[in-house]
Amino acid sequence: MQSLAIEYLYHSSLRHSEKTAIYHDGKEITFGELWSQALLLADVLKTLFGSDSAPVAISIPKSIHAVKAISAVQLAGYVFVPVDTNVPPARREIMLKELGEHHLIEYAEGGFTVDGREIALKANGGPEETSGLEKSLMGSLAGRASGEPLYVMFTSGTTGVPKGVTVSNLSVINYIEWAADTYDVNHEEVIGNQSPLFFDHFIFDMYMTFARGCSLHIIPEKFYRFPGTLVDYLIENRVTLTFFVPSVYTHLVALNLLDCSKELSLKKLLFAGEPMPLKILKKLRELFPDALLTNLYGPTEATVDATYWIFGDELGGLEKVPIGQPCRNVKIIILDDNGRPIYEKDKTGEICIGGLGVSPGYWNNPELTKEKFIQNPEHSYYRDIFYRSGDLGYLSSGDGLLYLVGRKDHQFKHLGQRIEPGDVENALLKAEFVETCSVQYDAENSEIVAFFSASAPVASGELRRHLASALPNYMIPRRYVQLETFPLTANKKIDRKMLWASYVRGLNKTRETEKK
Amino acid sequence: MDNSEIKKQIKEFLLEEFPDQEAELTDEVDLLDNWFVDSVRIVEIILFMESRFGVYLNRADIQGSNFQNIDSIAELVQKHMSQE
Structure with missing residues (x-):
């Protein structure tokens, strides 16, 4: 059995050397080329870093270069850390500081830079040089254990400091083997990628491609902003498998863009990251009667996914969308408020995840x-x-499946991204004129709402400008409500429920006036 | 409905949905930079165009160049209105 996730790429470079592994924005690369170029870069990294085992941050937008860098870091024996290239510099500094000692790889104007310095990659010296590097680099990895960390991925933190989730080689291998078996993936699969590098659906896209010799289309962000072009892309490139967040499928359905489903080669539609609306799921079944539709659930801390469900004939009778049952080598327990396991069916508690993905x-x-x-x-x-x-959930007595009902705290998902309100509130409070604030999510309208008080009237444009220097775009609230005072609970904390109720009442009132 | 009326209604919708933007909302201001920052907003404006003007956009219509500014959105609406 293999120990390290990078061995997937090694095996595919032997088996599918001439086959295109990745397509991105008009460029492509075969498994053989990817392997030999990753070896060359790994060799340079190893010379630069030596026995220093600090993690290596990769701040490159999703692309062939990014995959090369990720592969090279593993080959050289280090832990990789994908970093969002769109975050403001201040936030990037906070993340890198959280890593402690680290190195940084970027890509600019045709070349990689390491820790701010341009590096020169030797021209490929041919098969002999490749096999020499392969021998020496793979030789150095021979003693490495499967339980060692593979990557660190950042996710929003309650105090305004993103937290880095460490994930091992073993967890990724376990997940990929399970997913490849369950979804019957082989080298004929054409995967259409949506996820950015710093979100763990990318782990599925990339390692599944390496593991089974699939072809991966890294589809640029612009295709998702204008979903009409996305459908054209999927048709032209005969994409067979997509692992998208539900909001992408929802948008495609809302705009009737999938009515041409017969022109698409899609056979497997995977979704996770936020709840899939039942209405959209049923519509997808109508549009793709023979395709595999599967809902997955799992926090980054459990390695991409912990539970799944493949929809069959029962779909027509469903009243809610289940998150299903545990994936292979995963165990789920549900805990009550006192931390005791709940064994009764239909009783809600906190979902806790054990097993190889943890x-x-x-x-x-x-x-x-x-x-x-x-x-x-x-x-x-x-x-x-x-x-x-x-996450709060329960095991249903009806069908024996797990269902998700909400959160124990105030964390929310916006466009599949996990956001802690505290993270946004922290950034708001750094504006000197903001006195108190509370951030909530309007799931119905998919928008983040910020309530705040200040000594003088503040235009929301000013707040937006302030936040743009501290937060990534997707975390910036869309609505700003200035209040004189906040409703408080008996303990003098902001009464979030009361605040929300009065906001919703206000919204409804406006809507009624509009109708008149 | 004439072009200036279409533009006026699109403008009203945008101002309602995106209050207090930095840039002044003129017919030519680039909407892709500040206004349509994610796909949710694109979906909203398309659904608005469909319900307000009764036009149905097809796949080829839903691309960046048609949503660049108020002028290009209005042009798209008008093209469909004259066809339908």
Whole structure:
């Protein structure tokens, strides 16, 4: 059995050397070329970093170069950390600081830079040089264990500091093997990518391609802003499998863009990242009667996905969309408010995830790791770590499947991205004129709403400008409501429920006046 | 409905949906930079065009160049209105 996830690329470079592995924006690269170019870059990295084992941040937009850099970092024996290239510099600094000692790879004007310096890659010296590098680099990896970290991925944190989730080679191999078996993926599959590099659907797209010799289309962001062009792309490139967030399918359905479903080669539609609306799911079944439709669920801390469900004949009778059952080597328990397991059906509690997908913890943050990764409360015989997801759910007595009902805290998903209101509130409070604030999510209208108080009237344009220097675009609220005072609970905390209720009442009132 | 009326209604919709933007909303201002930052907003304006003007956009219509500014959106609406 293999130990490291990068071995997938090695095997595909032997088996499918001449086959195109990745297409991106008019360019393409074969498995053989990708492998030999990753070896050359890995060789340079190893010379530069030596035995220094600091993680390597990769700040390159999704592209063939980004995949080369990710592969090279693994080949050289380091941990890779994908970083969002669109975040404001201030936020990027916070993330890199959280990593501690690290290196940074970027790509500009036709070449890689490492820690700010341009590096020269030797021209490919032919098969002999490739095999020499392969021998020496793979040789150095021979002693590495499967449980060692593969990547660190950042996700929004409650205090305004993003947290880095550490994920091991073993967890990724376990996930990919399960997914390849379950979804019957082979080298004929053409995967259409949506996810950016720093979101873990990319782990599925990339390693599945490496593992089964598929072809991966890294579809540029602009195709998602104008979904008409996306459908053309999927048709022209005969994409067979997509792993998108539900909002992408929702938009395609809302604009009737999938009515041409017969022109598409899509056979497998995977979705995860946020709840899939039942109405959209049923519409997808109508449009793709023979395709595989599957809903997946899992936080980054559980390695891409922890549960799944493939929809069959039962779909017509469903009243809600289940998240299904645990993936292979995953165990789910549901805990009550006192941290005790709930065994009764239909009773809601916090979803906790154990098994091979569980992350070893947050990078450089033992306190938070201790809080979120706990011993299985069912026993104390041996170490058996479960991740407390903060998601609320229950096991249904009707069909025996898991259903998600919401959050224990105030975290929300916007366009599939996980956002902590505290992260946005923290950024708002850094504006000197903001006194108090509360950030909430209007799921019905897919918009983030910021409530704030200030000493003088503030135009929302000013707040937006302030936030643009601190947060990535998708985290910036769309609506701003200035208040004189905030409703408070008995403990003098902001009463979020009351605040929201009065906001919704206000919205409804406006709508009624508009109708008149 | 004439071109200036179409533009007026699109403008009203945009001002309602995107209050207090930095740039002044003229017929030529580039909407792709500040206004249509994500796909949710594109879907909203398309659904608005369909319900307000009764036009149905097809796949080829839904691309960046048609949503560049108020002028190009109005042109698209008018093209469809004259066909339908």
